[in-house]
Amino acid sequence: MKILFTFRPPRTWQDQLSTAFPEETFSYYKSIEEAEDLAEAEVIVTFGEDLTKEHIDHCPKLKWIMVASAGMEKMPFQSIQQRGILVTNARGIHKIPMAEFTVGYMLNHVKRFPEFLDLQEQRTWNKRLSIGELAGKHLLMLGTGAIGTEIARLAKAFRMKTTGVNRSGHENAYFDRIYTMDKLSTLLPQADFIVSILPSTEETRHLLKKEDFEAMKETAAFINIGRGDLLEEEVLMEALKNNEIAHAYLDVFVEEPLPDNHPLWSQENVTITPHISSVTSEYVPRALRIFMNNLEIYKENGTDYENKVDPQKGY
Amino acid sequence: MKILFTFRPPRTWQDQLSTAFPEETFSYYKSIEEAEDLAEAEVIVTFGEDLTKEHIDHCPKLKWIMVASAGMEKMPFQSIQQRGILVTNARGIHKIPMAEFTVGYMLNHVKRFPEFLDLQEQRTWNKRLSIGELAGKHLLMLGTGAIGTEIARLAKAFRMKTTGVNRSGHENAYFDRIYTMDKLSTLLPQADFIVSILPSTEETRHLLKKEDFEAMKETAAFINIGRGDLLEEEVLMEALKNNEIAHAYLDVFVEEPLPDNHPLWSQENVTITPHISSVTSEYVPRALRIFMNNLEIYKENGTDYENKVDPQKGY
Structure with missing residues (x-):
């Protein structure tokens, strides 16, 4: 399956993901605009501020969106709900x-x-x-x-x-x-x-x-x-x-x-201070640990996801 | 009994002491040198750096020294022990x-x-x-x-x-x-x-x-x-x-x-920083609460003093 990131985690984390899930294809892009194979993605990992209704429509295979933050005010939840796409986030890491x-x-x-x-x-x-x-x-x-x-x-x-x-x-x-x-x-x-x-x-x-x-x-x-x-x-x-x-x-x-x-x-x-109270060098590692845990569950067709989001409520 | 302080606690604390122990006589001095009625003291309350063997000899009625700090390197413990004077301190408040x-x-x-x-x-x-x-x-x-x-x-x-x-x-x-x-x-x-x-x-x-x-x-x-x-x-x-x-x-x-x-x-x-890690506006109040507790015990001829010091060991 194609797992597409709309940000670039540190190289060491990319290696950890490939090692832990060798059978999956990971693509990393600086931004969603640069993601040329977006239409192929089954899983999108995003900071949550870039996804639009048009992106959702453009991704027929999309089944899961992992938001590597807690802020989801800009997420196109209506389209997501209609398509029954799974959403998880990284709440708790702040x-x-x-x-x-x-x-x-x-x-x-x-x-x-x-x-x-x-x-x-x-x-x-x-x-x-x-x-x-x-x-x-x-x-x-x-x-x-x-x-x-x-x-x-x-x-x-x-x-x-x-x-x-x-x-x-x-x-x-x-x-x-x-x-x-x-x-x-x-x-x-x-x-x-x-x-x-x-x-x-x-x-x-x-x-x-x-x-x-x-x-x-x-x-x-x-x-x-x-x-x-x-x-x-x-x-x-x-x-x-x-x-x-x-x-x-x-x-x-x-x-x-x-x-x-x-x-x-x-x-x-x-x-x-410049809106940095939640910023920490531990942020991406912590979000990716939640993602990796959920990826195991996803692959086993499990249901017990960490930080599952209700698209109707938006949290 | 005469209770003599070789420092001046805040006025509010002086009032609290007089209210709690109306039958005792409290004297407050800026330093031990200014304490003209030192020879009358049964209890001396000090920060512990001013007392000498000569002071002990000069105070025939002295039965209890409360050191409102934890540092007692300069205390004349030999004379204190010979006279059997009770010593308590404020350890723990740092x-x-x-x-x-x-x-x-x-x-x-x-x-x-x-x-x-x-x-x-x-x-x-x-x-x-x-x-x-x-x-x-x-x-x-x-x-x-x-x-x-x-x-x-x-x-x-x-x-x-x-x-x-x-x-x-x-x-x-x-x-x-x-x-x-x-x-x-x-x-x-x-x-x-x-x-x-x-x-x-x-x-x-x-x-x-x-x-x-x-x-x-x-x-x-x-x-x-x-x-x-x-x-x-x-x-x-x-x-x-x-x-x-x-x-x-x-x-x-x-x-x-x-x-x-x-x-x-x-x-x-x-x-x-200028040796201030233990300094706090709560210091004197906390030391005086220990003192007041011990003064109750002293008056009742009790033995269960808070922070009793062994003059032989020096702590």
């Missing part, structure tokens, strides 16, 4: 890098590492900075799925208090308490860290408003690794200018890349 | 800040946060930095006491491998394996992070030699939060210049404060 990223910045914040970098540049030995701890601090997670729960798990290891908000209020083991979204405004004043991993939906768009930032502790840090449109950036800028919170760590923005004349770049008390 | 500090720099290292700071200053959106993870990385702890074990506990929460070395090779739950010191050279080549919490003793002085750094991975990070004389700084400088390791995070030095003309300040791939 939680480790994103949780490490978040805890990393929480530690940076309490330990004031950037200030020690400045002191080192000035060759200054200063023991008088007041250094805090994560232990005993209160984390408020907006979103309690796989990623939010992994962050809460690590927060618990650091002896933090953890509160979550989600749509259902359904509890889980790493949160001291979970509330429904409508309780948010009563929870904000208690939190030392407010971390959002929320996706962009009608409900979450501009969820955090001026009065929410006013309700936060002046010493609180806000970390956004979900989507940029959780708030209007002008509202956040105002909150930071008025010192309503101590710091914002932003990995996502309304417009990405963040335009180079955007005022957030130079706003005090803001740390900007 | 492990939380020191473990958070260590994991914070490990995350800084794999996530390359300082480079993102530079990119932000240049208003540059760069998604191409190769970002690693703690998950799956290998931690080698030199020293497996309360602090080393707390670091290993957090490392396990981050899905790391943990190996320890100590004098006995005695195992403990948060280490995959613990070896005796003489196995060190065979363990170094496998470690991604080498963290030392070792005290300064005859055995640990200049323990890490040129060939040890040569044995480490080129990608390894070395973190020293123990004592500066674990190595000769010239040896470490050479290792860094030759890229035998990727980075050194140093909180302790042979001479402290690190002299401002010292070459380590500007050596590439070195992060310098």
Whole structure:
């Protein structure tokens, strides 16, 4: 069978695939446009942002799409469902890098590492900075799925208090308490860290408003690794200018890349990263391990696929 | 009874002490030299670096010394033992800040946060930095006491491998394996992070030699939060210049404060902090909670003191 990748995994992984599945034909392309034998593919492995309805129509033999990411907003699910094509993805592989990223910045914040970098540049030995701890601090997670729960798990290891908000209020083991979204405004004043991993939906768009930032502790840090449109950036800028919170760590923005004349770049008390909280050198290997596991199942006409996607629901 | 402090805790804590023990007399001084009523003291609370044999002789009523730290190298234990004076300390209160500090720099290292700071200053959106993870990385702890074990506990929460070395090779739950010191050279080549919490003793002085750094991975990070004389700084400088390791995070030095003309300040791939890994705003509150607990026991003529010190052993 023809297995076609619309990206090029590292050479070592191509070799591993050929060794593990010597009877299959693997083709690797930089992009779907370059995939000249696309029409022959029985399996397509993609990052999920390139496939269109026209591609599906163009591939009569296509039976399985492996999306090597978790974002599937652009997938042509209607055609996929009509054709009964199997879809699997790599959900779950974001939680480790994103949780490490978040805890990393929480530690940076309490330990004031950037200030020690400045002191080192000035060759200054200063023991008088007041250094805090994560232990005993209160984390408020907006979103309690796989990623939010992994962050809460690590927060618990650091002896933090953890509160979550989600749509259902359904509890889980790493949160001291979970509330429904409508309780948010009563929870904000208690939190030392407010971390959002929320996706962009009608409900979450501009969820955090001026009065929410006013309700936060002046010493609180806000970390956004979900989507940029959780708030209007002008509202956040105002909150930071008025010192309503101590710091914002932003990995996502309304417009990405963040335009180079955007005022957030130079706003005090803001740390900007280029939407990389989930990026890691382990990403492709981890996605390919899921794929190889599922390829075994596929070849045996099994049904117990890892991360099978329901095309009707889109996740 | 007269309880005399040779340092001044925050006002709120002074109030808490008076409220909890209204029948006792508390005096607070900036230093032992200013303590005019020292001779009246039944209890002295000190950071442990100011007490001399002469002070002990000068305090006929002294029955209990609470050392609000863990370092007691300068305590006049012989006089203390002769007089049968009770000594308690605050050991254990270092492990939380020191473990958070260590994991914070490990995350800084794999996530390359300082480079993102530079990119932000240049208003540059760069998604191409190769970002690693703690998950799956290998931690080698030199020293497996309360602090080393707390670091290993957090490392396990981050899905790391943990190996320890100590004098006995005695195992403990948060280490995959613990070896005796003489196995060190065979363990170094496998470690991604080498963290030392070792005290300064005859055995640990200049323990890490040129060939040890040569044995480490080129990608390894070395973190020293123990004592500066674990190595000769010239040896470490050479290792860094030759890229035998990727980075050194140093909180302790042979001479402290690190002299401002010292070459380590500007050596590439070195992060310098001013012996602050154990410093935290929670330090005095935590020490005073131990003291208050022990004061209850003392008043009831109990014996079950928290952190009782054996003057003969000095710990």
